[in-house]
Amino acid sequence: MDLIEELRAALPHEGAVLTDPDLLRSYEHDEADLCAYGTPAVVVRPRTTGQVSAVLRAASRRRIPVIPQGARSGLAGGANAIDGAIVLSLVAMNEIVDIDPANRIAVVQPGVVNAQLRREVAAKGLYYPPDPGSWEQSTIGGNVSTDAGGMCCVKYGVTSDHVIGLEVVLASGEVLNCGRRTAKGVAGYDLTSLFVGSEGTLGVITEITVKLRPAPASSxxxxxxxxxxxxxxxxxxxxxxxxxxxxxxxxxxxxxxxxxxxxxxxxxxxxxxxxxxxxxxxxxxxxxxxxxxxxxxxxxxxxxxxxxxxxxxxxxxxxxxxxxxxxxxxxxxxxxxxxxxxxxxxxxxxxxxxxxxxxxxxxxxxxxxxxxxxxxxxxxxxxxxxxxxxxxxxxxxxxxxxxxxxxxxxxxxLGGTSTGEHGVGLLKRDWLAREIGPTGLKAHRSIKAALDPDNILNPGKIF
Amino acid sequence: MDLIEELRAALPHEGAVLTDPDLLRSYEHDEADLCAYGTPAVVVRPRTTGQVSAVLRAASRRRIPVIPQGARSGLAGGANAIDGAIVLSLVAMNEIVDIDPANRIAVVQPGVVNAQLRREVAAKGLYYPPDPGSWEQSTIGGNVSTDAGGMCCVKYGVTSDHVIGLEVVLASGEVLNCGRRTAKGVAGYDLTSLFVGSEGTLGVITEITVKLRPAPASSxxxxxxxxxxxxxxxxxxxxxxxxxxxxxxxxxxxxxxxxxxxxxxxxxxxxxxxxxxxxxxxxxxxxxxxxxxxxxxxxxxxxxxxxxxxxxxxxxxxxxxxxxxxxxxxxxxxxxxxxxxxxxxxxxxxxxxxxxxxxxxxxxxxxxxxxxxxxxxxxxxxxxxxxxxxxxxxxxxxxxxxxxxxxxxxxxxLGGTSTGEHGVGLLKRDWLAREIGPTGLKAHRSIKAALDPDNILNPGKIF
CATH class of the missing domain: 3.40.462.40 (FAD-linked oxidase, cap domain/gating helix)
Known part of the structure; x- marks a missing residue:
């Protein structure tokens, strides 16, 4: 079975597997200027974690690059396609799975738009602080992948300060659950924080558990x-x-x-x-x-x-x-x-x-x-x-x-960093290398190789 | 040159290399009951990052296990020695390097005692929240390695919520700097959070940058x-x-x-x-x-x-x-x-x-x-x-x-976790495996192998 046939079999619903050249072009790049991009061979829009697994298994077997995408509102080229790749758009996984006021958490799929989550939790007297400029377009999955910030951060912190659990599909197609629903938890390595901000290079995030705060006083x-x-x-x-x-x-x-x-x-x-x-x-x-x-x-x-x-x-x-x-x-x-x-x-x-x-x-x-x-x-x-x-x-x-x-x-x-909140993507790769040095780069490469040995996940991004 | 000679050459100061059997026994275990421990071959007490590097190079070359230790006040056996290992005590690296009120950060060596840091920052009108029960004994290095909590957490979060940068000596002896001194930063993978709570299995933490808060109102x-x-x-x-x-x-x-x-x-x-x-x-x-x-x-x-x-x-x-x-x-x-x-x-x-x-x-x-x-x-x-x-x-x-x-x-x-703040160590290894499942364990093992290929850093802890 060729790739497209296999993808259509795994994602049978209408509009789930796109190969029309005009449509493919609309998935080529995010909002960053002057970053390189190519044309994908296919765009898939899975609706379930199982379908994401199927896509990654199909890609792994053939060693075809997979480019995860949200709303493509990023500003560093992190979602840019490369020629012949599979673009894996998460926008159709857009369900708010649970809002739990008593435990002050929400569980969402990656395609939920930031502002939608803000509004829905606000209706229950709660507050999801991260507020990137793109909040009316950008998805929580994209926010998590870039560790997005916003105007709230000076008091309430960035996206990583609010993510406590993730479901991630690894390059192999295996589903990893990390983190927790509890207020505290230190069971094993903090894989949740490792995936936050990893810009789709370590796994595909399919479910996100975030902490919520009580609604703040009016400002x-x-x-x-x-x-x-x-x-x-x-x-x-x-x-x-x-x-x-x-x-x-x-x-x-x-x-x-x-x-x-x-x-x-x-x-x-x-x-x-x-x-x-x-x-x-x-x-x-x-x-x-x-x-x-x-x-x-x-x-x-x-x-x-x-x-x-x-x-x-x-x-x-x-x-x-x-x-x-x-x-x-x-x-x-x-x-x-x-x-x-x-x-x-x-x-x-x-x-x-x-x-x-x-x-x-x-x-x-x-x-x-x-x-x-x-x-x-x-x-x-x-x-x-x-x-x-x-x-x-x-x-x-x-x-x-x-x-x-x-x-x-x-x-x-001045003792600063080359990216406060937009991420590295393609735009800042050289600057990241300068900022973290050869030992830092080596550590990045070894972790990338450990989790994605065939380098199929968003290859060429970050480093 | 044999191991002890090499260590003495690298750490020439008085009391830096201990081989007296009575002294060795006092470094065998932490405060956890019913966890196995052995007798180390030697205890080293470096004063500088360079000395920690030298110890890890000597250990790596010989594939001798290294057990990092702080105050040994842990409650999960995470600091317990094994027979023939090198115990690497960080208590002599106990300098508060910098308290920077304007940027609300402090930079400390791992051997600084929690309560000491709290008092010194309080004297400058600032607040370092994490307050484990052991605060008068336990070190910031130990707190970071176990991601310690305390009574403040219900409002102010755990140790990982306050650590923004680390200097870590890897198994190879290389020195990795990760994180930042800025309020925000998303340059590359969040290695800082990966090392926090990793219980000495991925690297030896030699310097820690923490966020501080303004002193809270009286309670x-x-x-x-x-x-x-x-x-x-x-x-x-x-x-x-x-x-x-x-x-x-x-x-x-x-x-x-x-x-x-x-x-x-x-x-x-x-x-x-x-x-x-x-x-x-x-x-x-x-x-x-x-x-x-x-x-x-x-x-x-x-x-x-x-x-x-x-x-x-x-x-x-x-x-x-x-x-x-x-x-x-x-x-x-x-x-x-x-x-x-x-x-x-x-x-x-x-x-x-x-x-x-x-x-x-x-x-x-x-x-x-x-x-x-x-x-x-x-x-x-x-x-x-x-x-x-x-x-x-x-x-x-x-x-x-x-x-x-x-x-x-x-x-x-009940949807909970097997450790809220004490860590896994030896005590909870089986429970961690049950909590995170085979895919989670595999991810842990692959990251451990990526950063410590010879498995010399605190082997047998966590998983």
Missing amino acids: LTLVAVFDTLPAAGAAVESIITAGMQPSMLEVIDRVTLSAIEAFRPMGLPTTAAALLIAAVDSGGRAPDDLAAIAALCQQAQAADVHVATDATEADALLAARRLAHPAMEQFATGLFPSGGGIMVDDVAVPRTRLVELIEGIEGIAAEYGAVVATVGHAGDGNLHPIIVIDRSDPTSLARGQKVFDAIMSLGLS | LTLVAVFDTLPAAGAAVESIITAGMQPSMLEVIDRVTLSAIEAFRPMGLPTTAAALLIAAVDSGGRAPDDLAAIAALCQQAQAADVHVATDATEADALLAARRLAHPAMEQFATGLFPSGGGIMVDDVAVPRTRLVELIEGIEGIAAEYGAVVATVGHAGDGNLHPIIVIDRSDPTSLARGQKVFDAIMSLGLS
Whole structure:
């Protein structure tokens, strides 16, 4: 039986095995710019763990690469296909299996969309914190595979802080259950954490158990306006050093502000060098906490500090922040109609080095004459510099790559990491090697070989 | 050069290489009862990472087993020596390398004692939550190797929730740096979490970077007295289901209460079937939170609910809880002067199954006519049933083992795990195999072989 016949026999339902060339092309890549991709031989959309096993057995026997995919909203090329591979899309496994308020856990299939899970648990008075920018599109499976972050992380941590159990199909087709449903558990190696963030290179995640939190108190929000971006960074450092625990602490620079205002006019102060948006959800202490943060912003020379008068205004600020990515894409197209695009970077440094990172990025942009917008999770020391490029101009592309590399290099020199939350994928492979060194790479390779000896799972990603 | 000569050359300082038989015997085992151990050929006490590398190179070349040890306060035999092995004690690497309040991290060597780190960071207004019962003896290296818990976990999580970076010497002697100093980071596989809880079987941890929290608000404490142990369990379930976030929620049963009162008289209500100790540290909300917990205890038929009038009284309650282990040891010796001892179990279930677990343990004790005290972190669904045995009586020993196994079996049947926080070591190897199944075991073995191909690191532990 050839591969396609075997896959059709194992996945008999309509639309489960796609070979139409037009359809195949729509599964080629994620949202990362400038990462290589190929055309898969086939796309499968299993509905059960048993079907995922069947796909992996068929692939293993033939040593055909398998590329797991969620919503393809990733930003590092981790879901990009290669020629002749099987793309294994998990989007049809999209059931919320269980929400258990008493034990504060939920069990979900990988294709459940982040925002859907958030809404369903919220309806039961619970909270699933991880909130990547892509939350209305991205799947929990993809979030787990990249260990996605978001704006909540400054207080509530990243995806890995919330995953306590997984069902994973190994390259052999065997089904591994790891982790637990209990609040605590230390039985054996923490395989759950090993699979989280492994970007589909060690196994295919088919079920996820996450911890939930009680719904937080409603939050209070302020926005502080700064005349320089480093001043906003200094405010962040002083807020963290003072022991404050904001539930959000985001920065938006002037370029991004202008782009957002052009994308959706909402009266943002586009002449400001930087906005800092801070929120607190500490219940009865919240007004005092917000006042303390406001005072620290003023000490850091904020030109203006404005407390949102109600939830509507706070939501509008949040919505503005969430538009950074599409707004910058439109801005790039406006700047370079022939081929405007953006390279979204992701760098995190110790929070005390944030000002140095911001000043360094400004210096790099000036040195190369590039447009670099800076936006990000300032409270985590995690920025997303966005480099505007003209894809049709080789000089612009080369300059973009140099700026990107200079920012990565700067981040590492400040004791940082080459990816705070987007993952390595294809985009950061060289930087990962530099960050973890030869011993780290060797350990990665040995673990990969132990779990996927034929290297069929998302080969070439991460390292 | 023979092994001892090579070790002496690499570790030239006084007391670094021990071969005196009396000294060797004092390094044979941890605090677990009824676990096998042997006599090492040599004990080494390195002071630097380079010395640890030298020891592992010498061991690798000769394929001699290496048993990493901290304070040997473990409760699962994970640090037990085997005949002819090298015991690698990390207690001389006991420096706090850095406490960085602005980035809220500390960097420590593995031999630093838990309580020492807690005190030093507290002096800077910060908080290192993990608080195993052994905190005045146990080392951070041991805590990390077993992923130790404690009373804080119900609100603040276990050791793995606080470790963000490690320096590890691999079996080959190579030094691996993993993790980060940043608030977020997803560069490559989460090797840090893989080493946490791996009980010295994958590498020797030589430096640890932990997250710190701002010092919590001072806590308020109550004690609720129950006429039955299941009623206390029901109170816990209702507290968690109501979305409360106590900073401590501990249960002590009648046997344990009597043992503690006999060990150190402090006026505990020894006629009560169970005490529940709850604390909250939610700042301005704390009085309301404590009142809500008190009301839930009363609804669950508490005979009495008493709010501690001050910190001294609260501390006394906490101190009583912390005496459970030594008090039960004394109780066992009193009961069986010829060889009284205790088997300390560690089982965690989903919090909604706590009452079933408690009732099941009472049933098992009755069925076998055994004395089983129950104490533990009720808020996590994590209990430590303590089985009293007479070591000099084979019937008592056999009965103890049967009770132990019945409790383990019950825990798994309730969807629980065979170890909530003590680890697998030697004590729970069979139960781990049952819990994770053949595919899980195979994954463990392949990862072990990938990182320690000659199986020299703590061989025979975990699986």
